Amino acid sequence: MRTFVTYLVAGLLSVAMASTSASAQSSQIKPKVTKLQGGEPKTSIYIGNSFFYFNNGLPGHLTLMQKAANPAEKNAYRNTMTTIGGSGFDWHDVASYFRPDAIGRYSFDENNVVVFNKLDKLFDAAILMDCSQCPIHPQLQPIFESFAKKHAETVRANRAMPIFFMSWAYQDKPEMTQQLADQYTRVGNANDAFVIPAGLAFANSIAKRPDVNLYQPDKRHPSLAGTYLATATVYAALTNKSPVGNAYSAGLDAATVAHLQTVAWETVRAYYGE
Numbered sequence: 001m002r003t004f005v006t007y008l009v010a011g012l013l014s015v016a017m018a019s020t021s022a023s024a025q026s027s028q029i030k031p032k033v034t035k036l037q038g039g040e041p042k043t044s045i046y047i048g049n050s051f052f053y054f055n056n057g058l059p060g061h062l063t064l065m066q067k068a069a070n071p072a073e074k075n076a077y078r079n080t081m082t083t084i085g086g087s088g089f090d091w092h093d094v095a096s097y098f099r100p101d102a103i104g105r106y107s108f109d110e111n112n113v114v115v116f117n118k119l120d121k122l123f124d125a126a127i128l129m130d131c132s133q134c135p136i137h138p139q140l141q142p143i144f145e146s147f148a149k150k151h152a153e154t155v156r157a158n159r160a161m162p163i164f165f166m167s168w169a170y171q172d173k174p175e176m177t178q179q180l181a182d183q184y185t186r187v188g189n190a191n192d193a194f195v196i197p198a199g200l201a202f203a204n205s206i207a208k209r210p211d212v213n214l215y216q217p218d219k220r221h222p223s224l225a226g227t228y229l230a231t232a233t234v235y236a237a238l239t240n241k242s243p244v245g246n247a248y249s250a251g252l253d254a255a256t257v258a259h260l261q262t263v264a265w266e267t268v269r270a271y272y273g274e
Contacts, residue, residue, distance in 0.1 A: 028178065028181065028182065028185075029181075029182050029185040029186060029189070030185070030273065031185050031188055031189065031194075031195055031271065031272060032188070032189040032192065033188060033189075033192060033193060033194045033195070034272040034273060034274075035240060035272070036125075036161065036163075036194055036238065036240075037161075038124075038161075040238050040239045040240075041123075041124030041125035041161060041238060042066075042073070042076045042077050042078070042124060043076075043077070043078040043079070043104070043122075043123045043124045043125075044059070044078075044079050044080075044123055044124060044125040044126065044127055044163075044238075045079075045080055045081070045082060045097060045103065045104070045122070045123045045125075045126050045127070045160075046058065046059045046079065046080070046081035046082070046083070046126075046127045046129075046165075047081070047082050047083070047092050047094060047097065047126055047127070047128045047129070047151075048081070048083050048087065048127075048128065048129035048130075048165065049083055049084060049085060049086055049087045049088075049129065049131060049132075050083065050085045050086070050221060051129060051132065051167055051168075051221065051222065052081050052083050052129060053081060053083045053085075054216070054221045054222050054227060055222065055223075055224050055226075055227040057081055058081070058227055058230055058231055058234070059079035059080055059081045060079070061227060061228065061231040061248075061250055062079050062231050062234055062235060063077050063078070063079045064248045064250075065231055065232070065235050065243065065246055065248045066079075066235065066239075067248075068246055068247045068248040069235075069239070069241070069243075069246055075109075078104065078107055078117070080103060080104060080107075082097050082103065086131060087131060088130050088131040088134040088140065088143065088144070088147075089128065089130045089134070089143065089144060089147035089148060089151060090143050090147050092151070094126070094128075094150075094151045094154045094155065095154050095158075097126075098122055098123075098154070098155075098158040098160075103122065104117060104119065104122045104123065105117060105119075121158070121159045121160065122158065122160070123158075123160045124160060124161065125155075125160055125161040125162075125163050125238075126151075126155040126160050126161070126162055126163065127163045127164075127165050127196070127234070128148070128151055128155075128162065128163065128164055128165065129164070129165040129167055130144050130147075130148075130167070132167055132170070132220060135179075135180055135183035135184060135187075136176065136179045136180060136183055141183070144183070144187065145186075145187055145190070148164065148187040148190075148191060148193075149187075149190070149191055152191040152193055161193075161194065162191065162193045162194075163193060163194045163195070163196060163238075164184050164187060164188050164193055164194070164195045164196070165184075165195075165196050165198060165234075166180060166181055166184040166185075166195055166196060166197050166198055166199045166200065167180060167184075167198065167199050168180070168198060168199040168201075168202035168203075168214075168222075168226075168230075169199060169202065169203065170219050170220055171214075171215045171219035171220070172219050174203065174206075176199075177199055177200065177202070177203040180199050181197065181199055181200055184199075194237070195271075196233060196234055196237045196238075197233065197237070197267055197268065197271040198229075198230045198233045198234070200267050200270075200271060201229055201230070201232075201233040201263055201264050201267040201268075202214055202226065202229065202230075204263050204266065204267050205229055205259070205260065205263045208259070208263060209259055212225055212256055212259060212260070213225060213226075214226035214229060224250060224251070224252065225252060225256060225260060227250075228250045228252060228257070228260050229260045229263065229264060231250075232246075232260055232261050232263075232264035232265075233264040233267060233268060235264070236264045236265050236267075236268040237268050237272075242261075242265045243261040243264055243265060244258070244261045244262055244265055245261070246261060
């Protein structure tokens with residue numbers, strides 16, 4: 001009898017867990033904003049932490065991908081980052097990043113010549129990422145929500161679009177994927193802001209090809225493949241165009257590039273319901 005009861009309880013728990021898992025998958029929050037008004041932003045500031053600046057910086061990779069896709073307008077693209085290691089939204093004084101004659105005043109062309117930018121406005125968009133745990137940490141989640149609102153208002157006051165970058169789960173904590181996705185989508189919806197589903201792209205890549213390592217040994221920060229996937233996801237989201245076939249490879253092999261580009265495009269289309 002005891003053995004029967006044990007199996008019965010185990011079976012019921014298994015069904016309950018499967019039901020919970022299915023419910024979590026089906027309850028994913030849908031984004032309200034699924035397209036950018038005004039099309040692709042050609043100039044952006046990336047405000048965040050080391051998840052952005054690892055591997056020589058996601059914005060640099062994005063610029064090269066954009067130029068490869070649109071060489072006729074290659075001089076129009078300008079992406080920069082303002083990052084603090086370990087930082088959350090509340091560490092950043094976003095208003096100061098838009099002060100005149102400061103960030104973005106000059107840049108360097110492909111020949112390393114200084115170019116003084118004649119700017120009608122500093123940036124078309126600001127892409128914001130909180131710390132890796134902040135959106136789902138019980139003590140930090142309220143700060144995430146309040147500063148998402150504050151920063152969105154600041155960015156709009158400076159005639160730029162606020163965009164939230166959905167970060168990825170730790171390699172050893174895959175349950176973070178859906179938690180982060182829901183929280184970023186919630187704040188995006190609350191602030192009528194666009195969200196880039198990079199975290200979902202990481203999970204989708206791992207499901208399809210677990211042999212492609214997206215992480216550093218610390219299981220947190222991105223490998224070069226991870227940064228490339230995040231870049232391709234940003235490109236797909238901002239342009240509403242497929243990155244598949246883009247000539248920029250970041251030095252990765254062709255098979256890996258094709259996989260990451262495909263995952264980025266599939267993830268973006270699925271997230272925005274296209």
